[in-house]
Amino acid sequence: MSPVQADTGSSKSTSTSRIEVTDLAGRQVSVPLHVNRLLLGEGRMIYALSILEGHDPFARVAGWQGDFRGLDVQGYAAYHARFPEADQVPLVGGTSAETFSVEQALNVNPDLAIMALTGGHGPGPHSEAVKQLEAAGVPVIFVDFSQHPLRNTVPSIQLLGKAIGRTSEAAAFIDFYQQSLDQVREPLAKAREAGQLNTPSLFIDMLAGLQDCCGSPGEGNFGELIELAGGHNIGADKIPGAIGTLNPEFILSSDPDVYVATGVFGEGRGGVTLGYSATQAQAESSLRAIASRPPIGELTAVRAGRVHAMWHIFYDSPEHLIAVQALAKWLHPELFSTLDPEQTRKTLYQRFMPIPPTGVFTVSLPTTAP
Structure with missing residues (x-):
């Protein structure tokens, strides 16, 4: 159904x-x-x-x-x-x-x-x-926070709030959630109306380095977040469901404008080191290694330094609002120069979460001229 x-x-x-x-x-x-x-x-x-x-x-x-x-x-x-x-x-x-x-x-x-x-x-x-x-x-x-996150997160939180008797808490989070997404929606809408918005292409390499090349969102999941952030998910061109795989030849031929990996484990476990115990140095060095592996290192985005990574669990959590803000900054850096996803995360944790906002959840490598 x-x-x-x-x-x-x-x-x-x-x-x-x-x-x-x-x-x-x-x-x-x-x-x-x-x-x-x-x-x-x-x-x-x-x-x-x-x-x-x-x-x-x-x-x-x-x-x-x-x-x-x-x-x-x-x-x-x-x-x-x-x-x-x-x-x-x-x-x-x-x-x-x-x-x-x-x-x-x-x-x-x-x-x-x-x-x-x-x-x-x-x-x-x-x-x-x-x-x-x-x-x-x-x-x-x-x-559902994974298959269709933008469509289903609000009704899922409403459902949970009603089922466990936490309707006021659900309403408070939904208000914060919508405001956080509006920080991306509204500038994009104004730029689009003014004819000043391009649509960069992006490849999300899911669990990069931890599985055969290459896991990717399709029509749903991270793909919805990319679209909201003003980008084109190349995975949607090939994958009809929420998550699937892309072959290296297709990725190379698509040559996306921006490369994003996802990671979840700590240092020494492979992939990009991101999460509650990760440090900035660990995140950057592991992302550099992942982005240089073949065939990913051949992409124009990687050679130009348009290389980023984010916490893999964003794909299945209401916290994906942070991922939307990060994607918007990576896709449209001039339009979102003052947007601060890390501050949004800190506010989210201060208001709603029972644990501190430690660690590193998004990371970028220095940009160089193409």
Whole structure:
């Protein structure tokens, strides 16, 4: 089923103790009015949950999938430093949907399960696991921050806020989210209206150096962020879905104006070093190595120094608003000379997140003449 916006503005009471919502898979779901035990079908949903739960995001987490621990090691370490009880949250699976255990999920006795629409690291909308959870009396709702982030982030936050009783917190974040995106939308609209806007092409090399060349967003995911930021995603020319691969020959023939890699691990783990424990020097040196590998080093963008990188988890988090601002600066440096994505990130964390904004999440190499 195609993702649709959640009908969160007028949920109706089905009884004195339950409410009815429409999730991002278009499913009508009856959820408890007071949720005390949450099951996270992807561990990285802790980022979105943190925005709504304030200073204690683990207060209601009864169990979670293992992707946060296993694949986002810097993020997990940052949370663990502030919340050591993260180690005690029961795992209900590993880092893939196939490892999700319905038996372990039911053992944590959840009031509500939250799943990702894409079903990449946990069960998807049509999975047998979801059917079994619902048959056992566990309501399941689907959210989406990855497949179509610009379309679905606001309704997903609204849905979560209503389901867990955090509607005012959801409204506050949505206001901040829209204002942050408007800092990009409005200057671009004025420049476009004045006939002064070009559309540079861009290649996002997802998990660069950590997999065969080359992962890329297509029609969705980071691709939507590139379009909002005033660029053309070359991956959309070949990939019909949200994420896919591009062959080196196509990348070379497209010769994009700007090159962006994504990274997630710490120093020594390969790829671009970005995240909560990364330093500027580590980020720059690792990006330089990644951008010089064949065939990427042959691109005009790399030879000219139009080389950047950003945190890979932006692809699946409401924090992608920071990525939009960074992309806008990289694509249109003169138009966005005063825009400060790092300050936006600091403000986001000060207002909504329970951990400090440590580390490096975007990085650029010095620009040289083409």
